[in-house]
Amino acid sequence: MTRRLAEVAKKVGVSEATVSRVLNGKPGVSEATRESVLTALDVLGYERPTQLRGDRARLVGLVLPELQNPIFPAFAEVVGGALAQQGFTSLLCTRTVGGVSEADYVDLLLQQQVSGVVFAGGFYAQADAPHEHYQLIQERKLPCVLVNAAVDHLGFPQVSSDDFVAADMAIGHLRALGHEKIGMVLGPRDHIPSRRKLDAFLAAPEADPGLVEHTMFSLEGGHAAATRLVKNGVTGIVCASDILALGAIRAVRRAGLAVPEDVSVIGYDDSAMMNCTDPPLTTVRQPIDAMGRAAVDLLVALIERASVPADELLFEPELVVRASTARLKT
Amino acid sequence: MTRRLAEVAKKVGVSEATVSRVLNGKPGVSEATRESVLTALDVLGYERPTQLRGDRARLVGLVLPELQNPIFPAFAEVVGGALAQQGFTSLLCTRTVGGVSEADYVDLLLQQQVSGVVFAGGFYAQADAPHEHYQLIQERKLPCVLVNAAVDHLGFPQVSSDDFVAADMAIGHLRALGHEKIGMVLGPRDHIPSRRKLDAFLAAPEADPGLVEHTMFSLEGGHAAATRLVKNGVTGIVCASDILALGAIRAVRRAGLAVPEDVSVIGYDDSAMMNCTDPPLTTVRQPIDAMGRAAVDLLVALIERASVPADELLFEPELVVRASTARLKT
DNA sequence: CCAGGTTGCGCAAGTATTTGCGCTGGCTTG
DNA sequence: CAAGCCAGCGCAAATACTTGCGCAACCTGG
Known part of the structure; x- marks a missing residue:
């Protein structure tokens, strides 16, 4: 019912055979004719076979x-x-x-x-x-x-x-700096990388499961979660992304405290520009x-x-x- | 020469007619048969027509x-x-x-x-x-x-x-703060938005064309360009992107000066996180x-x-x- | 357990596309 | 300037795909 070849052929003024040859990249068609057939194809809105444009896009x-x-x-x-x-x-x-x-x-x-x-x-x-x-x-x-x-x-x-190692490093770093009341800001509960970080957190006998917050991955999420942690008196916060960490820093300041003087914050990812932030963010680089x-x-x-x-x-x-x-x- | 229908039909054990119906989404084929035909198609490496997967993607x-x-x-x-x-x-x-x-x-x-x-x-x-x-x-x-x-x-x-207005605002802001020796860090010479900003810069009679630097859009580019400007004694730098501005800030500091105490820096774009930088960046928001x-x-x-x-x-x-x-x- | 309806499919006729072959007209060569 | 060659194309035969129709198998309600 479509009769593509016929339609195109009429439009260009050639035989169906020629159109067919163009469509299949067969030889025996002049470059000029080939061009005009292709143009007519486009004008009439037909898909030209993939192969016609160079080799198949990978x-x-x-x-x-x-x-x-x-x-x-x-x-x-x-x-x-x-x-x-x-x-x-x-x-x-x-x-x-x-x-x-x-x-x-x-x-x-x-x-x-x-x-x-x-x-x-x-x-x-x-x-x-x-x-x-x-x-x-x-x-x-x-x-x-x-x-x-x-x-x-x-x-x-x-x-x-390795999320486990990452969280372990972050926590280890804070411990080495003398922090004991350490909180965590993670992604959603069912988020596997967050779970793995949580595992590392809970592996330490002195960890307090009450200081783990789950939230969504946004600055605002980090802000809200960290606000709760600060209220609970943490002095160190490990975050599951840099964005969360930036939110956490904002939360700490909003609470009238300073980073890193009162509360230390660690991010995760080491995304671009984290060395330009205030303060430059300590983070775990993927x-x-x-x-x-x-x-x-x-x-x-x-x-x-x-x-x-x-x-x-x-x-x-x-x-x-x-x-x-x-x-x-x- | 390909005989797709025939080949597929034989593989699945149905008639060519049935394969044809599947390929064209015609009714009269059971879901099971349809599935097996499609599978065979994939196995044999044929493209299934676009229409088969929902309506044509826009x-x-x-x-x-x-x-x-x-x-x-x-x-x-x-x-x-x-x-x-x-x-x-x-x-x-x-x-x-x-x-x-x-x-x-x-x-x-x-x-x-x-x-x-x-x-x-x-x-x-x-x-x-x-x-x-x-x-x-x-x-x-x-x-x-x-x-x-x-x-x-x-x-x-x-x-x-409006790049002209943007540059004008930035320069006006610096002037209002008492700056007179103002430099510009722009993109490549043939970059139209940069040209338009340049026009705004040169429109002021007191502008010094010697204080315009062209560079590529990267932190390092901004750093290099700003280093030259600082050497020439500017107290204010207008940049054509926030990234350039971050580079400029680094350059100012590397020169032993402070932002904004010694040199003021303005960015352009107001991309994300520019309020988290050190110092938070004054910029012109697109x-x-x-x-x-x-x-x-x-x-x-x-x-x-x-x-x-x-x-x-x-x-x-x-x-x-x-x-x-x-x-x-x- | 049977009649009637429904669905899935193949047959074969119908329609579309591909290709072998030969004509034509322009260009080359003697 | 004529003969020969050949790229480019159309014709029509061959091949490939589509579809109307009817048969069979399977449900469904009596």
Whole structure:
């Protein structure tokens, strides 16, 4: 009922045969004719076959939860750059308020015939979030790598930074500075990286489970959580992201105290510009460069059908001591 | 020569007719059969037609130069959110070092049959950069909106913040604080928004053209440029981005001076977290929320074939006074 | 347990696309 | 300037995909 060839052929004034040849990249058509057929195709709104524009685009989806926290754009740059070097193009997908869900993005990516997907900080990290769309990827055998702590074994290879060690370092640092009443500001309860940090916190016998706050990952969330902790008299706060830490610093000041003189605050991520903040933030750095590269290497291996262990690659974080932590006043 | 239907049909053990029906979403096929046909398709590596996965995705490309400067992720969130509300999905495209060029992204987007494109801070803003790919978009009559000051009339509608007014505000603010020796740190010489700011600077009769530095948009660029300015004895620096301003602050300190006591620094953009820096940055805010919404409105109008003036919509910036500027010491 | 309805599917006829072959007209060569 | 060559294209045959129709299997209500 469509009669594409016929319609296009009439429009250009050539035979159906010629249009067919153009569409299939067959020889025997002059460049000029080829051009005009292609133009007519576009004008009439038909999809030209993928192959016609250079070689098939090697697309990879990169799914991120947000862009507010600078760690995610930074990660996107690392992954995008590494993919580009391997000849892949990345499609960046970000959840937006009231907008497109992760499942929608997965649909979209499948539709666009991507060669693979990298997820960072997605729903897979939250135990209570829907996970059906990951199974969809699995069924399709689409190469996929998860960054940072997935819920359970979905069977995808993972690249994570070691949250347990990270929290341990942060707490150790505060202890070494003489702090004893230490609080934690974490993400949602079902968020796996937060849980792992919590495990590290509770591993210490002197830890007080009452000084753990769960909140959402925003400056305001950090502010609210830290306000409660300060009220409970903590002198050190370990946060699950730099943004939370900035919120915590604001909360401490709002309470009439100073950072780091009265309360020490440690962030997590070491996102950009944390050395320009007031005070420069002591934080635990995720090695995003190495992680991004590793994720891309894994993904490319999967795409090329190499067998890759569905393990979790743990990356060692690094404590970056700046000026938001100090020895406890005696 | 391919005989897709036949091959798939044999694999699944049904007739070609059934496969055809599945491929075209026709009724009269049980869910189970449909599933197995699709699976076989995937296994055999055939593309399933776009329509099969829900209704045709309404895609819009969003092309950004980088993600380091937080203004771009922020803009991406605004535009992405606004598009989502209108039922569009945004594909984020970012240039990466040694990676995909703007022209490549345009090719990609055309190939993916996007409904429209939003460019922010792209090559169109630089007089000496290649512009052919914009013409390609124009020829295809693809809806397109440019954000912030394009080189010349490429015929696309534009949404910009008023750079002249912005620079004027910044300079006026410094003058009001008693500063007379004021320097400027701008982007590349052929960068149109920087030129417009330069125009505002030179409009004042007492302006010294020797105190204008061109550099690339990075912290290090700002640092280097500001170092030269400080050596020349300026007491106030107006920067073309917040990142440049942070670099400038570092340069001032490296020179043994203090911000704002010895030298006042003004940024531009008011990107996120500039109120957490040391000192909190005085800056000129781009109304990215309004601009993003306007850009999306224009684009959607274009997509719906409404006629839209190919004008430049100028948005008024806003001076945000924090603590990186102070009265000149007498 | 049977009649009638419904759904899923294959047959084969109908429609669309691809391709072998040969015509044409322009360019090269002697 | 004519003969020969060949790229570019259309014709029509071959191939590939779509669809109207009817059969069969399975439910459903008597």
